[in-house]
Amino acid sequence: MSGPDTTHECDVAIIGGGLAGGSAALAFAQQGCSVRLFERRDLARDPNRGDIMHAPTVAIVRRLGIYDLLEARGATALVEVKTVDPDGELCLTTRNPETLILNHAELEAAFVDAAASQGAAIQYDAARSLVRAGGDGWCVETDNGSTKSRLLVGADGAHSLTRRTLGIPLVDDYEYDNCIVVLHGACPPWLDLEHGWQLLHPDGAVFILPTTPIGRVRLVILVRRSEASDWMTSSEAELAKRLGERHRLLSGLELTKRGGSHVYVLRRTHAARYSGPRAALVGDAAHTIHSMGGQGLNIAIQDSVKLAELVGPLLREPRLSDEALARALDEYEAIRRPINTQVIEMAERASVLARPGLDAFTHALDFYRKAASDESHMDKHVPRFGGRE
Numbered sequence: 001m002s003g004p005d006t007t008h009e010c011d012v013a014i015i016g017g018g019l020a021g022g023s024a025a026l027a028f029a030q031q032g033c034s035v036r037l038f039e040r041r042d043l044a045r046d047p048n049r050g051d052i053m054h055a056p057t058v059a060i061v062r063r064l065g066i067y068d069l070l071e072a073r074g075a076t077a078l079v080e081v082k083t084v085d086p087d088g089e090l091c092l093t094t095r096n097p098e099t100l101i102l103n104h105a106e107l108e109a110a111f112v113d114a115a116a117s118q119g120a121a122i123q124y125d126a127a128r129s130l131v132r133a134g135g136d137g138w139c140v141e142t143d144n145g146s147t148k149s150r151l152l153v154g155a156d157g158a159h160s161l162t163r164r165t166l167g168i169p170l171v172d173d174y175e176y177d178n179c180i181v182v183l184h185g186a187c188p189p190w191l192d193l194e195h196g197w198q199l200l201h202p203d204g205a206v207f208i209l210p211t212t213p214i215g216r217v218r219l220v221i222l223v224r225r226s227e228a229s230d231w232m233t234s235s236e237a238e239l240a241k242r243l244g245e246r247h248r249l250l251s252g253l254e255l256t257k258r259g260g261s262h263v264y265v266l267r268r269t270h271a272a273r274y275s276g277p278r279a280a281l282v283g284d285a286a287h288t289i290h291s292m293g294g295q296g297l298n299i300a301i302q303d304s305v306k307l308a309e310l311v312g313p314l315l316r317e318p319r320l321s322d323e324a325l326a327r328a329l330d331e332y333e334a335i336r337r338p339i340n341t342q343v344i345e346m347a348e349r350a351s352v353l354a355r356p357g358l359d360a361f362t363h364a365l366d367f368y369r370k371a372a373s374d375e376s377h378m379d380k381h382v383p384r385f386g387g388r389e
C-alpha cells in the first residue's frame with residue numbers, strides 16, 4: 001500500500017477490484033497501458049455472487065491467456081443442468097456450451113493477480129473522492145495520497161461513486177418482490193460434480209449448483225421477500241426439513257449456513273450513459289441484472305475487455321485527443337448497451353420461471369414441457385445466453 005504522501009500517475013485508474021475492475025486492469029495492462037486499481041475489500045472473502053462463466057466469457061478468458069490460471073485455481077466444467085418438478089412428471093436435461101464454474105472470490109483474485117503480473121498496480125485503499133484534473137484526466141483521492149490518471153474507469157458496483165460523480169442517472173431502477181436465499185452444502189451423492197439441478201416449485205425454484213472447492217454446492221432458493229428473514233434464522237436441520245417438503249431428494253442435504261450464506265436482494269438497474277469526460281462505467285456501475293444464470297459477472301467482464309480494446313490503443317499515444325477518446329467511448333456504449341439490454345431482458349424473462357407463485361410455476365412447467373418435446377424451443381426464448389464478446 002502506498003504511504004500517505006505518495007502521488008501516482010497512470011494511464012488508467014480503476015475504482016473497484018471485483019470482476020469488472022480486475023478484468024479491466026488485466027485487459028488495459030495487456031494493451032500496454034499503465035494501470036492503478038483501487039479496491040477497499042479483502043478479496044479473500046467469498047462475496048457469494050455468481051460463479052458461472054458462460055461460453056462467450058470463456059472465449060475471452062482464453063484470449064486473455066488466463067484459462068490455465070483459472071483451472072489451476074479449481075475451475076471446473078458445468079456440463080448440464082437437470083430440471084424437475086415436485087411430482088416427478090418432468091425431467092429435462094439441458095446441456096451447456098463451454099461453461100466454467102469457479103468460486104467468485106477465486107475468480108476475482110485470479111483476475112487481479114493476472115493484472116498485477118502484467119504490471120498493474122493494485123492499491124488496497126478506498127477512493128474518497130474523484131476530482132477532474134484540469135482537462136486531461138482525473139485525480140483519485142484516498143487516505144493514502146492521490147493518483148492522477150488520463151482515464152477513469154468506474155467498476156465500483158451498483159452504488160457507484162464514479163457514476164454519482166459523473167452525474168449519470170439511472171433510467172431503470174427496480175427492486176423485485178422476491179429474494180434469493182444462498183446456502184451451502186456438500187454435493188449430494190445423487191448429483192454428479194459437473195452437473196446442476198433445478199427444481200420448479202410453486203413456492204419458488206431451488207437450484208443446486210456445483211462450486212469450488214470441488215465437492216461443495218451452492219443452493220439458490222427463490223423466496224418471497226417477506227419470508228427471507230425466516231429462512232435465515234432457521235437452523236440447518238429446519239432448513240433441510242423445509243427443503244425436503246419441496247422435494248424428497250432435498251431432505252438429506254448436508255447444509256451449512258457458515259461461509260457466507262445470505263439473502264441476496266434482487267435489483268435491476270441501468271445507467272442513462274456508460275461514460276462521461278475521460279471516464280467510463282463497467283459492470284454493476286453501469287447495470288445490475290437479475291441473477292438468473294449468473295450473467296452479471298459475464299457482461300461485466302465483456303464490458304471491461306471491450307472498453308480496453310477500444311480505448312487502450314489511444315492511451316498509448318503521448319497526446320490523447322479528447323475528441324478521439326469521446327468517439328471511442330461512444331463506440332463502447334454503442335456496442336455494449338444493446339447486448340447488455342438484451343441480457344437484462346432475457347434474465348427478467350427467465351426470472352419469471354423461477355419466482356414464487358402458482359402462476360409462475362404453471363408458466364415454468366409449460367415452458368419446460370415444450371422444451372422437452374422441442375429441442376429448438378429453448379433457443380427461441382433464450383438467445384445468446386451469457387452475453388456476447
